[in-house]
Amino acid sequence: MFPFHYLKAADEQAALRAAAAGARYIAGGTTLVDLMRESVERPDSLVDINALPYRWIDVQPEMIRVGSLVRMSDLAAHPVVRHQVPVISQALELSASPQLRNMASIGGNLLQRPRCLYFRDVSAACNRRAPGTGCSAIDGRNRTHAILGTSRHCSATHPSDLAVALIALDAVVVSRGAAGQRRFALAELFRQPGDSPHCEHNLDPGELIVGIEVPLGPEARRSGYLKVRDRQSYQFALASAAVALDIVAGTIRSARVAVGGVATVPWRLPAVERELRGRPIDAGLFRRAAELSVAGAQPLRENGFKVELLQRTVEKQLATVAALP
Numbered sequence: 001m002f003p004f005h006y007l008k009a010a011d012e013q014a015a016l017r018a019a020a021a022g023a024r025y026i027a028g029g030t031t032l033v034d035l036m037r038e039s040v041e042r043p044d045s046l047v048d049i050n051a052l053p054y055r056w057i058d059v060q061p062e063m064i065r066v067g068s069l070v071r072m073s074d075l076a077a078h079p080v081v082r083h084q085v086p087v088i089s090q091a092l093e094l095s096a097s098p099q100l101r102n103m104a105s106i107g108g109n110l111l112q113r114p115r116c117l118y119f120r121d122v123s124a125a126c127n128r129r130a131p132g133t134g135c136s137a138i139d140g141r142n143r144t145h146a147i148l149g150t151s152r153h154c155s156a157t158h159p160s161d162l163a164v165a166l167i168a169l170d171a172v173v174v175s176r177g178a179a180g181q182r183r184f185a186l187a188e189l190f191r192q193p194g195d196s197p198h199c200e201h202n203l204d205p206g207e208l209i210v211g212i213e214v215p216l217g218p219e220a221r222r223s224g225y226l227k228v229r230d231r232q233s234y235q236f237a238l239a240s241a242a243v244a245l246d247i248v249a250g251t252i253r254s255a256r257v258a259v260g261g262v263a264t265v266p267w268r269l270p271a272v273e274r275e276l277r278g279r280p281i282d283a284g285l286f287r288r289a290a291e292l293s294v295a296g297a298q299p300l301r302e303n304g305f306k307v308e309l310l311q312r313t314v315e316k317q318l319a320t321v322a323a324l325p
């Protein structure tokens with residue numbers, strides 16, 4: 001490991017000041033320290049934000065507010081989240097391992113870096129790690145890579161399961177930076193790679209995620225997360241689907257569907273949602289809607305199987321959530 005400065009911020013202002021001077025935030029460290037050990041990331045200084053008071057889970061009649069330093073395990077186990085927004089608990093419990101979930105924070109989860117093997121190999125060309133060097137995955141090992149939202153400069157998937165569930169529910173990010181506090185849709189946090197894959201999000205330099213807000217719409221209670229992967233535990237998604245449905249008298253009043261493991265950012269499926277809205281529950285409907293999930297897909301040499309896998313994942317999860325009591 002290379003030498004670096006370490007500072008523990010006592011409050012928000014101290015954290016923002018340190019970041020303005022170039023320090024990187026560290027919360028659970030389960031992404032950042034890993035990458036530093038491999039020299040993929042080489043920050044000169046870290047500012048530890050764990051003393052900041054962002055640990056609330058605040059349940060209100062129309063939303064749940066979650067501080068960015070809440071641990072993944074605590075949010076997953078919260079009784080109101082489990083009962084009223086099961087898709088969040090399920091996405092978290094299907095992530096990483098119990099030990100990692102005890103360490104890892106919600107803010108860090110949203111900002112985790114890609115799992116592409118070339119990104120983590122400092123001897124390989126990778127536009128995300130070293131802009132302008134090329135993309136080793138385009139003609140290399142790309143079985144786990146994205147089929148949606150890709151560019152010729154990068155096709156790494158966004159690794160967070162939680163983000164997929166939150167995007168489906170229209171979650172909002174609360175952040176604080178030099179210009180004060182702002183609130184924006186979580187969907188606006190993430191950037192597709194385009195021709196600048198190293199720019200992964202739309203936070204300003206030094207901007208701190210304070211928390212997220214999750215609306216408690218009628219769909220949230222009838223929701224769930226399906227994750228398909230090579231191993232049943234401790235593995236990132238090959239395809240996943242977060243589904244939330246509001247069903248009245250056998251008819252779908254509204255639907256929210258987002259997918260992961262197949263796209264460069266957590267991927268909402270508005271065409272699938274439109275197809276479902278106002279229609280009676282029916283297996284044929286789920287199949288037709290799921291077919292729309294792959295519109296615009298651009299598979300690479302090794303990941304063509306994801307086109308069918310994604311449709312099956314969405315179809316299965318629509319049926320599962322529709323059948324919930």
Ligand SMILES: Cc1cc2nc3c(=O)[nH]c(=O)nc-3n(C[C@H](O)[C@H](O)[C@H](O)COP(=O)(O)OP(=O)(O)OC[C@H]3O[C@@H](n4cnc5c(N)ncnc54)[C@H](O)[C@@H]3O)c2cc1C
Pocket residue numbers: 024025026027028029030031032033034068069094095096097100103104105106107108109110111112159160161162207208209210234235236237
């Ligand atoms: C073996 C392994 C398996 C995993 N499997 C999964 C999986 O299946 N699904 C899944 O979703 N995840 C998985 N993960 C990723 C894991 O969930 C993340 O490492 C974790 O959530 C990151 O949180 P952290 O608090 O440790 O972040 P850190 O490592 O502390 O930080 C990550 C990044 O976020 C920034 N950051 C942190 N907090 C803030 C904040 N409040 N404001 C602004 N920036 C901030 C840091 O500067 C850093 O760039 C896995 C990780 C490992 C190591």
Ligand code: SF4
Pocket residue numbers: 114116117118119125126127128129134135136137138153154155156197
């Ligand atoms: S897919 Fe993206 S992360 Fe992977 S090598 Fe290409 S540029 Fe790097």
